[in-house]
Amino acid sequence: MNVKFMAEGEKVMKAKIHPKYQMVKVRCTTCGEEFEVGSTAKEIKVDTCSKCHPFYTGQETFVQAAGRVERFQKRYGLDKKEKKQ
Numbered sequence: 001m002n003v004k005f006m007a008e009g010e011k012v013m014k015a016k017i018h019p020k021y022q023m024v025k026v027r028c029t030t031c032g033e034e035f036e037v038g039s040t041a042k043e044i045k046v047d048t049c050s051k052c053h054p055f056y057t058g059q060e061t062f063v064q065a066a067g068r069v070e071r072f073q074k075r076y077g078l079d080k081k082e083k084k085q
Helices: 063-075
Strands: 022-028 034-039 044-046
Touching: none
Parallel strands: 022 044
Antiparallel strands: 022 034
């Protein structure tokens, strides 16, 4: 192993084996938003970003969960109007 040591035990990185780290544009295929991040990739495309994802925009719906509750109540004969004592 050919590793050079500096003072206090710090290792020097080997030359010519690391990928080039650069600033690249990330493009959202849904809304077309572009922003820059540091990466070793040449190009990054994402399906959804924070500008168009329902969780971040506040338009998230819980339709599936509501259907499960109604199905559970129907299956076990529970009525919303009834109160158990």
